[in-house]
Amino acid sequence: MAVKDVQIKDKHIENLAKIVGGAQSILYKKEDLLAYDCDGFTIHRHLPKAVVFPKSTEEVAQIVKYCHENDLPFLARGAGTGLSGGAIPLNGEVVISLTKMKRLLSVDLENRRAVVEPGFVNLKLTHSISDKGYYYAPDPSSQYCCTIGGNVAENAGGAHCLKYGVTTNHILGMEVVLPNGEIIEISTNGVLDPPGYDLLGLLTGSEGTLGIVTKITVRILKNPEAKQTVLAYFDKVSDASQAVSDIISAGIVPAALEMMDKTAIEGVEAAAFPVGHPKDIEALLLIEVDGISAGIDEQIDEILKVCRRRNVREVKVAQDEKERERWWANRKTGFGAMGAISPDYLVQDGVIPRSKLPEVLERIKQISEKYGLRIANIFHAGDGNLHPLVLFDARKPGETEKALAAGSECLQVCADVGGSITGEHGVGIEKREEMRFIFTDEEIIAQTNIRDVFNPKNLLNAGKLFPTPGRCVEVKRNEKTK
Amino acid sequence: MFLITEQQGVLGLIATEFLLELKSILRDSQIQVEENESHPLGNSGRVTVYPQTEEEIANVLKYADNGGKKVTIVGGGTKRGFGGLTECADILLSLADYKGVVEHTVGDMTLTVKSGTPFQQLQEYLAQYNQTIALDPAWPEYATIGGVIAANDSGPKRFRYGSARDSVIGMRVVYPNGTIIRSGGKVVKNVAGYDMNKLFIGSMGTLGVIAEVTLKLRPLPKYESLILLSFPEGNIEEIRAFAVRLLDSMMEPTSLELLSPSLSERLTGKRTYTLAIGFEDVESSVHYQEDFVKRIQPSKTSMAILPLKEARVFWQQFYTIGPNGRQSGDGQEIEAALKIGVVNLDVLQVIKESHILQEAANVAIEAHGGLGHGLCQVYVKGTGEDVVAVIERFRQFVTPLGGYVIVKHLPFALRQKVDVWGEKPSYFFLLEGIKAKIDPNHTLNHRRFVGGI
Ligand SMILES: Cc1cc2nc3c(=O)[nH]c(=O)nc-3n(C[C@H](O)[C@H](O)[C@H](O)COP(=O)(O)OP(=O)(O)OC[C@H]3O[C@@H](n4cnc5c(N)ncnc54)[C@H](O)[C@@H]3O)c2cc1C
Numbered sequence: 001m002a003v004k005d006v007q008i009k010d011k012h013i014e015n016l017a018k019i020v021g022g023a024q025s026i027l028y029k030k031e032d033l034l035a036y037d038c039d040g041f042t043i044h045r046h047l048p049k050a051v052v053f054p055k056s057t058e059e060v061a062q063i064v065k066y067c068h069e070n071d072l073p074f075l076a077r078g079a080g081t082g083l084s085g086g087a088i089p090l091n092g093e094v095v096i097s098l099t100k101m102k103r104l105l106s107v108d109l110e111n112r113r114a115v116v117e118p119g120f121v122n123l124k125l126t127h128s129i130s131d132k133g134y135y136y137a138p139d140p141s142s143q144y145c146c147t148i149g150g151n152v153a154e155n156a157g158g159a160h161c162l163k164y165g166v167t168t169n170h171i172l173g174m175e176v177v178l179p180n181g182e183i184i185e186i187s188t189n190g191v192l193d194p195p196g197y198d199l200l201g202l203l204t205g206s207e208g209t210l211g212i213v214t215k216i217t218v219r220i221l222k223n224p225e226a227k228q229t230v231l232a233y234f235d236k237v238s239d240a241s242q243a244v245s246d247i248i249s250a251g252i253v254p255a256a257l258e259m260m261d262k263t264a265i266e267g268v269e270a271a272a273f274p275v276g277h278p279k280d281i282e283a284l285l286l287i288e289v290d291g292i293s294a295g296i297d298e299q300i301d302e303i304l305k306v307c308r309r310r311n312v313r314e315v316k317v318a319q320d321e322k323e324r325e326r327w328w329a330n331r332k333t334g335f336g337a338m339g340a341i342s343p344d345y346l347v348q349d350g351v352i353p354r355s356k357l358p359e360v361l362e363r364i365k366q367i368s369e370k371y372g373l374r375i376a377n378i379f380h381a382g383d384g385n386l387h388p389l390v391l392f393d394a395r396k397p398g399e400t401e402k403a404l405a406a407g408s409e410c411l412q413v414c415a416d417v418g419g420s421i422t423g424e425h426g427v428g429i430e431k432r433e434e435m436r437f438i439f440t441d442e443e444i445i446a447q448t449n450i451r452d453v454f455n456p457k458n459l460l461n462a463g464k465l466f467p468t469p470g471r472c473v474e475v476k477r478n479e480k481t482k
Numbered sequence: 483m484f485l486i487t488e489q490q491g492v493l494g495l496i497a498t499e500f501l502l503e504l505k506s507i508l509r510d511s512q513i514q515v516e517e518n519e520s521h522p523l524g525n526s527g528r529v530t531v532y533p534q535t536e537e538e539i540a541n542v543l544k545y546a547d548n549g550g551k552k553v554t555i556v557g558g559g560t561k562r563g564f565g566g567l568t569e570c571a572d573i574l575l576s577l578a579d580y581k582g583v584v585e586h587t588v589g590d591m592t593l594t595v596k597s598g599t600p601f602q603q604l605q606e607y608l609a610q611y612n613q614t615i616a617l618d619p620a621w622p623e624y625a626t627i628g629g630v631i632a633a634n635d636s637g638p639k640r641f642r643y644g645s646a647r648d649s650v651i652g653m654r655v656v657y658p659n660g661t662i663i664r665s666g667g668k669v670v671k672n673v674a675g676y677d678m679n680k681l682f683i684g685s686m687g688t689l690g691v692i693a694e695v696t697l698k699l700r701p702l703p704k705y706e707s708l709i710l711l712s713f714p715e716g717n718i719e720e721i722r723a724f725a726v727r728l729l730d731s732m733m734e735p736t737s738l739e740l741l742s743p744s745l746s747e748r749l750t751g752k753r754t755y756t757l758a759i760g761f762e763d764v765e766s767s768v769h770y771q772e773d774f775v776k777r778i779q780p781s782k783t784s785m786a787i788l789p790l791k792e793a794r795v796f797w798q799q800f801y802t803i804g805p806n807g808r809q810s811g812d813g814q815e816i817e818a819a820l821k822i823g824v825v826n827l828d829v830l831q832v833i834k835e836s837h838i839l840q841e842a843a844n845v846a847i848e849a850h851g852g853l854g855h856g857l858c859q860v861y862v863k864g865t866g867e868d869v870v871a872v873i874e875r876f877r878q879f880v881t882p883l884g885g886y887v888i889v890k891h892l893p894f895a896l897r898q899k900v901d902v903w904g905e906k907p908s909y910f911f912l913l914e915g916i917k918a919k920i921d922p923n924h925t926l927n928h929r930r931f932v933g934g935i
């Protein structure tokens with residue numbers, strides 16, 4: 001070990017290095033730590049104490065035990081693509097990176113399950129089983145790099161979750177290292193409904209505050225027999241929104257139902273995967289249905305009819321898999337594409353009842369005008385999960401704060417119409433205070449009480465997910481109980 | 483503590499005071515004193531109360547929690563024989579009068595409903611809008627939506643549609659101290675805070691009273707059918723090979739349920755292993771899938787296809803095969819219902835074992851299990867001694883398979899002898915910790931759940 005370095009004198013770092021088998025599995029120098037001072041939410045930053053790279057559950061357990069005994073704050077990190085700041089070491093945590101635990105441990109096609117280590121990348125699972133005709137359903141747009149451990153922590157969703165459900169609907173079992181270093185296994189063989197409270201359901205979406213997931217048993221699905229994708233261009237946002245409602249009301253459950261507005265289209269067309277969408281339309285819908293081939297045409301006909309009834313300018317069905325893939329690449333790289341038209345952008349993640357879409361989009365437009373910042377909308381329209389992208393320039397003084405305020409106001413609108421402040425990105429640091437838009441103090445305490453059962457010393461990922469205590473008297477912005 | 487003394491005088495006195503106190507919370511017509519507190523299935527109460535508002539539920543709980551009284555919750559009572567080491571609590575809190583739709587947003591396909599609403603009533607209401615709750619619990623006529631969710635039970639269609647944990651998006655829960663906690667919300671996608679819904683689903687009423695539930699709905703399938711494929715030779719390997727082939731195809735059955743020969747005899751008239759393969763979709767798709775099954779039909783099997791109405795009639799009958807906790811079940815014969823969870827295809831072994839045990843032990847056994855989800859329901863009838871022995875045999879059988887046996891229905895007296903939930907999980911301390919945070923006085927459904935929670 002580089003003994004000359006000041007920090008290596010730190011006995012904790014020395015001891016942690018021993019657990020993970022030496023200096024090559026730990027980072028502790030400032031220049032190395034810089035890459036870990038934030039995740040996909042770049043507005044807050046803080047340096048970790050160290051980053052360790054365990055290779056096994058036992059190593060994770062030992063690290064955690066060490067931190068627990070020495071009162072060192074710690075947290076887990078996957079690929080660091082989280083958009084709400086969940087993996088940011090706010091308190092100078094020891095970051096436990098799971099990227100070296102990335103094996104696919106087993107696949108059991110007959111029983112439709114696979115077991116992975118937490119650092120296994122989402123899309124790799126589908127790639128590993130697609131030759132047999134199987135896939136893993138949750139498909140966040142970041143799936144080419146985010147980890148399944150991170151997906152579990154955030155209860156990640158994706159475009160195809162409308163029909164198939166989000167991560168929690170596909171988790172059958174897990175192995176978890178509790179914040180005191182104890183290892184527990186919950187239905188790792190994938191047997192449903194183990195007797196007792198549903199800890200799998202509770203742990204999924206707990207944003208890495210209840211334990212560190214070290215093994216995950218997931219459900220895998222057989223590919224649908226057929227798939228058809230429709231692209232529809234509208235001159236009015238309200239017509240596109242109405243079409244969304246009409247499709248659902250017609251009794252169709254599309255696999256995906258996505259929408260982009262004019263600003264978003266400008267972005268994706270300027271970026272790496274342009275499709276040639278007309279520049280002057282107000283909204284587009286990307287609709288996919290899948291299932292048994294014999295039933296698909298009927299559904300496509302119905303969708304085309306709905307679009308025409310809602311004054312669609314142009315509507316087309318993908319002619320082949322290549323065209324379909326082009327449309328999806330254009331959509332799935334949508335967030336990053338904003339970089340082509342704005343130096344910085346902030347992604348929000350509110351959810352609303354579908355029927356409120358026209359009203360809410362109108363109010364977002366007003367927020368955009370109020371702050372003088374452009375807001376692009378790319379979102380999962382079928383389940384009402386909005387992603388307002390606030391475009392700003394961090395170099396301009398005060399603009400970051402303005403963007404944050406505009407984003408928060410969008411969430412207030414979602415809460416006001418009976419929705420939620422996050423549909424898939426999690427609360428993290430970003431939306432801690434906005435939790436009060438939808439929960440009372442009592443309800444928040446009910447949740448922190450559960451955290452205390454698992455994480456009584458609150459050393460694991462502290463300061464995330466919940467509003468800072470002691471500010472309870474401050475503006476209770478939304479005193480709703482109904 | 484006074485309440486348990488045998489001295490009639492003291493008991494009478496306390497009871498009067500107790501009643502007076504309850505009467506300050508509820509109207510007389512909402513309070514019913516039980517003449518006979520003992521019921522063969524236990525889980526009864528000295529006094530039954532029928533709150534009609536959330537506030538009344540909260541007041542009853544607050545009163546009980548402060549005064550050291552025990553409360554048992556009942557929805558439709560179909561699960562009265564499910565768990566519980568308390569023969570009679572102080573208060574039986576019934577949700578029978580807390581029912582009705584609170585909000586149905588047709589376009590959003592979401593429904594908020596009071597927990598005492600009978601399941602079937604809800605489905606009939608929703609059918610007018612071509613919508614449905616994608617759950618298929620037993621005894622839908624009596625089972626309440628709150629009870630279905632508190633017990634997190636599911637039927638054969640779980641294979642395609644999932645269970646309560648996949649349909650519930652929000653709840654209002656009354657905690658034992660009377661506070662009302664909302665979990666989730668009214669939108670179909672939501673990750674704000676912990677997913678507290680999951681805690682209450684399947685908690686058997688040991689954490690709080692579920693007052694309201696918000697569910698996401700599905701469109702009613704436009705068409706459905708059911709294929710009954712019977713295997714007269716009873717060769718399990720042959721059934722397995724067929725099931726694997728179907729599962730590996732791109733067909734999308736809603737159910738792939740294996741019936742034991744005895745159950746098949748009752749439902750289809752044929753004493754053979756039978757697969758119940760359901761399809762729900764547009765009509766052309768359903769017929770297309772039927773054709774596929776016909777094409778891969780193994781030789782020496784026989785097939786019946788029940789279209790639409792006939793399929794529904796079959797399922798209706800199917801949902802009432804098990805014992806119902808609303809009936810007292812007295813008489814010589816004891817009835818037990820087991821839920822057995824194993825890895826999907828091990829269901830074949832469990833159903834086969836039930837057939838073998840029925841021949842070997844002196845009991846009648848009917849069983850079914852889903853090859854796509856791994857859950858089996860096993861119904862046993864016989865003398866108490868034999869039934870208990872069979873439960874033990876099943877446990878010995880599934881433990882090496884990594885499965886579990888939960889006894890979903892058993893008379894109170896036998897529940898003292900059999901641990902209905904089986905061994906405590908290794909992480910039991912977490913379950914206990916959660917209970918202690920929410921219900922520190924063990925007011926609700928005391929000793930109803932795993933490990934005596
Ligand atoms: C371009 C882009 C597109 C995106 N699109 C989507 C989308 O469509 N849908 C969606 O849902 N999300 C999306 N995201 C957000 C993000 O990719 C997901 O939240 C993802 O699940 C995070 O995984 P990760 O491996 O990067 O986790 P990280 O960012 O490393 O961690 C996220 C949180 O999980 C915790 N954590 C990580 N691993 C573990 C573990 N093993 N045990 C316990 N806790 C753990 C961390 O402590 C942290 O709190 C997108 C992000 C980007 C950058």
Ligand SMILES: Cc1cc2nc3c(=O)[nH]c(=O)nc-3n(C[C@H](O)[C@H](O)[C@H](O)COP(=O)(O)OP(=O)(O)OC[C@H]3O[C@@H](n4cnc5c(N)ncnc54)[C@H](O)[C@@H]3O)c2cc1C
Nearest residue numbers: 557558559560561619620625626628629630632636687692
């Ligand atoms: C023998 C048997 C076999 C069954 N088989 C199946 C099956 O194959 N598939 C299936 O899906 N279902 C099955 N069920 C389950 C059944 O249909 C319902 O899921 C269940 O009965 C719930 O309805 P209930 O209103 O009768 O509940 P109850 O019996 O009244 O209550 C069930 C439990 O939930 C608690 N509870 C009730 N209401 C509330 C509330 N509002 N808040 C909090 N706790 C509450 C009670 O205290 C009790 O612990 C079976 C039931 C039995 C008895």
